[in-house]
Amino acid sequence: AQxxxxxxxxxxxxxxxxxxxxxxxxxxxxxxxxxxVQYPNxxxxxxxxxxxxxxxxxxxxxxxxxFKKSETSFHLTKPSAHMSDAAEYFCAVSDRDTGRRALxxxxxxxxxxxx
Amino acid sequence: xxTIHQWPATLVQPVGSPLSLECTVEGTxxxxxxxxxxxxxxxxxxLFYSVGIGQISSEVPQNLSASRPQDRQFILSSKKxxxxxxxxxLCAWRKTGGGLGYxxxxxxxxxxx
Numbered sequence: 077a078q079x080x081x082x083x084x085x086x087x088x089x090x091x092x093x094x095x096x097x098x099x100x101x102x103x104x105x106x107x108x109x110x111x112x113v114q115y116p117n118x119x120x121x122x123x124x125x126x127x128x129x130x131x132x133x134x135x136x137x138x139x140x141x142x143f144k145k146s147e148t149s150f151h152l153t154k155p156s157a158h159m160s161d162a163a164e165y166f167c168a169v170s171d172r173d174t175g176r177r178a179l180x181x182x183x184x185x186x187x188x189x190x191x
Numbered sequence: 192x193x194t195i196h197q198w199p200a201t202l203v204q205p206v207g208s209p210l211s212l213e214c215t216v217e218g219t220x221x222x223x224x225x226x227x228x229x230x231x232x233x234x235x236x237x238l239f240y241s242v243g244i245g246q247i248s249s250e251v252p253q254n255l256s257a258s259r260p261q262d263r264q265f266i267l268s269s270k271k272x273x274x275x276x277x278x279x280x281l282c283a284w285r286k287t288g289g290g291l292g293y294x295x296x297x298x299x300x301x302x303x304x
Binding site for chain 1 (some may be wrong): 298
């Protein structure tokens, strides 16, 4: 079974500082990996996804993530935080069952950006 | 373009009352459909998925049920709500055979009192 662990349920950074949100996965086969962002009382918006191509994936809003197989990690980064980045972030892994293809989510990391 | 609608946005229901949440997709046919729940302070848990009309797979034992009466309609129901059913419910769709592009609805905040 697949699983995702997000280290740190809350992360606080200053505006302009580096954002680093951690995600480790467990999967018996090469996974598909995702990062989603959720603003209060809204659905999830895809930031980026890894699908076995380039290990460094660039997403929207200046975010990027690097797939490291040796570390089973897919950490999300952004060089300079903006106030509008304050939200909850979810890492997810997709199984390869071609019918189901459901997402397994981590427990989420709430990002606070201090002025 | 494809869109997904979910309603209502918020709902407060007493314990023991019935529930019906609706999700519809536009602009595509034969999508894979999903219901997720996000309990307070927790991640999202897959409740049901459907690969076609009348085809429902349940992921966890629970007080809820799902139905797909039409190709682009996915309904989440309960006959008698429990306090533990409170949470944020998200519907999502993915194009069948179309890779990994999931689209989520805006969610329903359910509070059982």
